[in-house]
Amino acid sequence: MKIAVLDDYQNVALECADWTSLDAEIEVFSEPFAGPDEAVARLAGFDVVVAMRERTPFPAAVLDRLPALKLLVSTGRRNAAIDLDAARRNGVVVSATGALAYPTVEHAWALILAGARNLPVEFRSMREGGWQIGLGMGLRDKTLGLLGLGRLGAEVARIGLAFGMRPIAWSQHLTQERAAEHGVTAVSKEDLFAQADVLSVHLVLSERTRGLVGAAEFAAMKPSALLVNTSRGPIVDEAALVDALRRKEIAAAALDVYDVEPLPAEHPLRALDNAILTPHIGYVSRETYEVFYGGAVQDIAAFQTGSPINVLN
Structure with missing residues (x-):
C-alpha cells in the first residue's frame, strides 16, 4: 500500500503519530500543489491519501483521474474541498478523524x-x-x-x-x-x-x-x-x-x-x-496534529483490515 500525506507544511506528520503500525510505503508532501493537474500527476499510483483539512481540493475533476486511489482520509470531519459523491462514484472511501476546537x-x-x-x-x-x-x-x-x-x-x-x-x-x-x-x-x-x-x-x-x-x-x-x-x-x-x-x-x-x-x-x-x-494557523498546534495524524493511522489500519471506520461517504 502506498500512502501520500499531503500539505505537511511543518514536516511533522511522521512524528505526530505511530505510522510504523501500518504495512505501507509512506511519502510526505510538504509543498502545496500548483493546481489540479499537478495533484493528479503527483498522486498517481497512491492507494491512500491523507488530506490536511482543505489545503488540497478533491473535486470530481481530480478524483476521476486517480484510478488507484481507494481511501481518502480527511483530517477533521468537515471538509468542503472533497466531493463525497464523486469519491463514492469512483469507489473511494472517505474517512474522517477527530479534531480539537x-x-x-x-x-x-x-x-x-x-x-x-x-x-x-x-x-x-x-x-x-x-x-x-x-x-x-x-x-x-x-x-x-x-x-x-x-x-x-x-x-x-x-x-x-x-x-x-x-x-x-x-x-x-x-x-x-x-x-x-x-x-x-x-x-x-x-x-x-x-x-x-x-x-x-x-x-x-x-x-x-x-x-x-x-x-x-x-x-x-x-x-x-x-x-x-x-x-x-x-x-x-x-x-x-x-x-x-x-x-x-x-x-x-x-x-x-x-x-x-x-x-x-x-x-x-x-x-x-x-x-x-496569520497563515491559517488557528488549528495548527501539536495537540491538533496528534489527533489528526493519530486518527489517520487508525482509519488506514481499519481500512487495511477491510472494515473502514469514520466513513463520510
Whole structure:
C-alpha cells in the first residue's frame, strides 16, 4: 500500500503519530500543489491519501483521474474541498478523524488582543529601534460581536465575559434562549455590526454565508471596530474588506483565512498596516496534529483490515 500525506507544511506528520503500525510505503508532501493537474500527476499510483483539512481540493475533476486511489482520509470531519459523491462514484472511501476546537478559539483571542493593542506595529517598532507607536484599546466594557454562536463562537464568548466584555451575537436561526445559555444577547444582524467593537466570525462557509460580510456591513460598523476572521475567508467579501481598510472605514482586520490559500505574495492585504495576517494557523498546534495524524493511522489500519471506520461517504 502506498500512502501520500499531503500539505505537511511543518514536516511533522511522521512524528505526530505511530505510522510504523501500518504495512505501507509512506511519502510526505510538504509543498502545496500548483493546481489540479499537478495533484493528479503527483498522486498517481497512491492507494491512500491523507488530506490536511482543505489545503488540497478533491473535486470530481481530480478524483476521476486517480484510478488507484481507494481511501481518502480527511483530517477533521468537515471538509468542503472533497466531493463525497464523486469519491463514492469512483469507489473511494472517505474517512474522517477527530479534531480539537480550542486551538482555534485561542488563536481568535490572540488576534483580538493583537488588534486591540496594535501589537504587530509595536513589535516592528521595537525591532527597528523605536518605542511606542500607537494607542491601544482596552476590552473591558466593550461589545464583542459574534457572527455565529456555535461551538467556537460560544467559547469565544465565554472568554470575552472573562475580559469584562458584553457579548452579542447573530446568526440566521439564533434564538434569545440559546444565546442566553452562553451569557450572550441575541441581536439583529444590523445591530451586531453597528454595536460591535470587536466582531469575530464563527460561521460555516456555505452558499448562504458566502460574502455575508460586505460593503454594507463595513459601512455600518464603528470606525474604531476590529474585524476578526478565523472561520473561512469567503464569508467576508475580500475586495470590500480591502477597500474598507484602505479608507479606514474600520480600524483594523485580523485574519487567519483567505479566499485563496496560500495567500498570494502580492495580495493587497499584505501591504496594509491595519491588516493583521496569520497563515491559517488557528488549528495548527501539536495537540491538533496528534489527533489528526493519530486518527489517520487508525482509519488506514481499519481500512487495511477491510472494515473502514469514520466513513463520510
